[in-house]
Amino acid sequence: MYQHKVTNTKTIVTSHKKRLALHCVHNLTRTAMTSSYEPLFKSKIVHIDLKGSPPKPTYFSELFPLLAKLGATGILIEYEDMFPYTGTSLESTPALNAYTPSMVSQINQLAKENHLEVIPLIQTFGHLEFLLKLPQHMHLREVPDQPQAICPTHNETLPLLFQLLQQVAKLHPESKRIHIGADEVYFIGRCTACQDRMNNKLWSTSDLFIDHVSAVAKFVNGKLGMRPMMWDDEFRSFTEPQLVQSGIGSLVDLVVWNYKPTLELDRDIWTKYLNVFDAIWAASAFKGATGSNQQITSVRYHVENHRAWLRLIAEYRDTPYLSKFKGIMLTGWSRYDHFAVTCELLPAAFPSLAVDLLLLQYGENHVHLADQEAVQYLGCTGSFIFQQSQDTYYPSCNFPGWEVFSVIQNYGQVMEQYAKVLNDSVVRGWLTDYNLAKQFSSPTHLSGIGTELSYLQNSFDALKRESEIAFPAVYDMNTTKEWFESHVKPMADKVSELLMGIEVLRSKNVWPRRPI
Structure with missing residues (x-):
């Protein structure tokens, strides 16, 4: 009912008999390990x-x-x-x-x-x-x-x-x-x-x-x-x-x-x-x-x-x-x-x-x-x-709200890539606020980072689509909107800002003498 298919992920197929056998062994192991344990908390x-x-x-x-x-x-x-x-x-x-x-x-x-x-x-x-x-x-x-x-x-x-x-x-x-x-x-x-x-x-x-x-x-x-x-x-x-x-x-x-x-x-x-x-x-x-x-x-x-x-x-x-x-x-x-x-x-x-x-x-x-x-x-x-x-990405689960869990895992991966790109030497050296304000940067360095930023932009767009599909099973539209605007949109806006800045910087073909 809650099964969610994740693309580009290796599917693990286990026979019903093997699962049943493993389950029986697991139950015996659990009984042996915990039979003498008296839980400390009766109410949880x-x-x-x-x-x-x-x-x-x-x-x-x-x-x-x-x-x-x-x-x-x-x-x-x-x-x-x-x-x-x-x-x-x-x-x-x-x-x-x-x-x-x-x-x-x-x-x-x-x-x-x-x-x-x-x-x-x-x-x-x-x-x-x-x-x-x-x-x-x-x-x-x-x-x-x-x-x-x-x-x-x-x-x-x-x-x-x-x-x-x-x-x-x-x-x-x-x-x-x-x-x-x-x-x-x-x-x-x-x-x-x-x-x-x-x-x-x-x-x-x-x-x-x-x-x-x-x-x-x-x-x-x-x-x-x-x-x-x-x-x-x-x-x-x-x-x-x-x-x-x-x-x-x-x-x-x-x-x-x-x-x-x-x-x-x-x-x-x-x-x-x-x-x-x-x-x-x-x-x-x-x-x-x-x-x-x-x-x-x-x-x-x-x-x-x-x-x-x-x-x-x-x-x-x-x-x-x-x-x-x-x-x-x-x-x-x-x-x-x-x-x-x-x-x-x-x-x-x-x-x-x-x-x-x-x-x-x-x-x-x-x-x-x-x-x-x-x-x-x-x-x-x-x-x-x-x-x-x-x-670690869990390729398949089956619990209430698993689709939301999947979106959050994707979010974590995108955020890692976002942090990596923004900490890139090119962004820190050739795509700073100073570079953008003075329209002064090297086109040699901007091409590669532009490709990575475009990939990030697509990832943020995908997160928005995924959240709009997955969240309604658990949350109303207000939560879906707030989550995206709080945790995704600020980074997506920053990426869009940098991509627009790159377009402006790459339009320059001559640059002034220093001091700028």
């Missing part, structure tokens, strides 16, 4: 970040069954402005292509059919750009010219946030948990109202932060009957007595995030969290953590991040603390924030997600097995991890 939640490149709801009917097969137990849906908010104060908040209530219900039903828990995520402190950018809410900004964080002291703040949470909870009647965000609050205690409040109560910005998130958490617990979860990073600088005194440890499930191959989490932070919080979740990344405009997902990088998490949690296997670890959230960021360009598309990162989920099932030392199984599940050939180059 896959993050779907809708603030960038939101998939069509129909795509989830193909995606969710595969996630379940790979071992996922739930999804964390970060709606941002893709939720259909209503009411006088929120009716202008949804994106123009936001999901409808029936679409949200459809997603919930599809998740239920595949035994996937649904955890909605709504930011309630920082990363509220989608709300605070609007004229009707700009008065709630902590800093007037910064739409990143909301003022926790303004008397309209909590009622507005409670509306957001109530509407989301209403359309997720079977969800038991809700994530309230609260990471990366860049501005706190800056406005006059907050400073007066801190002075009157002899508070620090830490007190202000914990008062706000506690109020939100109590609302979620008491009024919505749901368990709140929140990111941990703002608590990293807190002292253990501060956290104990606040009572936050019993109010929220803490989600501790780190996306590096070597976890950058101080041991003292872990001790503090384990002593304070009743429930702790890990948060890894399968995409969206290696560059704000990254398009090619490094499977190796993200596998090492998951191996690091497995090593850390394994240290607590024989301690009473192990019961505090409730699961892991595999984050897949689509934008670094509301204003950033999109980073990796979900189908392009599926090899990473598949290997990561299987590694969590089989254990840190079974990377080869997780890789082999991921290749098999996605209907690909070769290896996602142990190939000679991270840019």
Whole structure:
């Protein structure tokens, strides 16, 4: 159904009997290798970040069954402005292509059919750009010219946030948990109202932060009957007595995030969290953590991040603390924030997600097995991890959105060629802005580089055609257009500019004496 033919690629044909025999041997090997391993994470939640490149709801009917097969137990849906908010104060908040209530219900039903828990995520402190950018809410900004964080002291703040949470909870009647965000609050205690409040109560910005998130958490617990979860990073600088005194440890499930191959989490932070919080979740990344405009997902990088998490949690296997670890959230960021360009598309990162989920099932030392199984599940050939180059082209796959994955791989190859051409000695020496401005260059050197630039121009045109054909199976036209304009068009325009410059330069037959 998803099979995509790639031209100029050697076709690998394997008989059905041989595939069946290999599959049986593989299953026996897997059983022998993993029979004694008890997975450290019972709950494996896959993050779907809708603030960038939101998939069509129909795509989830193909995606969710595969996630379940790979071992996922739930999804964390970060709606941002893709939720259909209503009411006088929120009716202008949804994106123009936001999901409808029936679409949200459809997603919930599809998740239920595949035994996937649904955890909605709504930011309630920082990363509220989608709300605070609007004229009707700009008065709630902590800093007037910064739409990143909301003022926790303004008397309209909590009622507005409670509306957001109530509407989301209403359309997720079977969800038991809700994530309230609260990471990366860049501005706190800056406005006059907050400073007066801190002075009157002899508070620090830490007190202000914990008062706000506690109020939100109590609302979620008491009024919505749901368990709140929140990111941990703002608590990293807190002292253990501060956290104990606040009572936050019993109010929220803490989600501790780190996306590096070597976890950058101080041991003292872990001790503090384990002593304070009743429930702790890990948060890894399968995409969206290696560059704000990254398009090619490094499977190796993200596998090492998951191996690091497995090593850390394994240290607590024989301690009473192990019961505090409730699961892991595999984050897949689509934008670094509301204003950033999109980073990796979900189908392009599926090899990473598949290997990561299987590694969590089989254990840190079974990377080869997780890789082999991921290749098999996605209907690909070769290896996602142990190939000679991270840019290896997979000639055939068979998973939802494979066509988009193919376009992104082509994009990676074109970008490599683009970088090579622009770093060419001719471009750097005879096709600079100075050469173009002065119309002064050697026609001897321009002919060859013109041919390479023309080839690149054709490649960019092909990428546009390919994306327009492949993307609609997963994305609406807005995502297709944004991806091309953000990640392809700037380079294509540069190539066109250089080609036009070459035409002008080659039209010259005599040149002035220096100085020019």
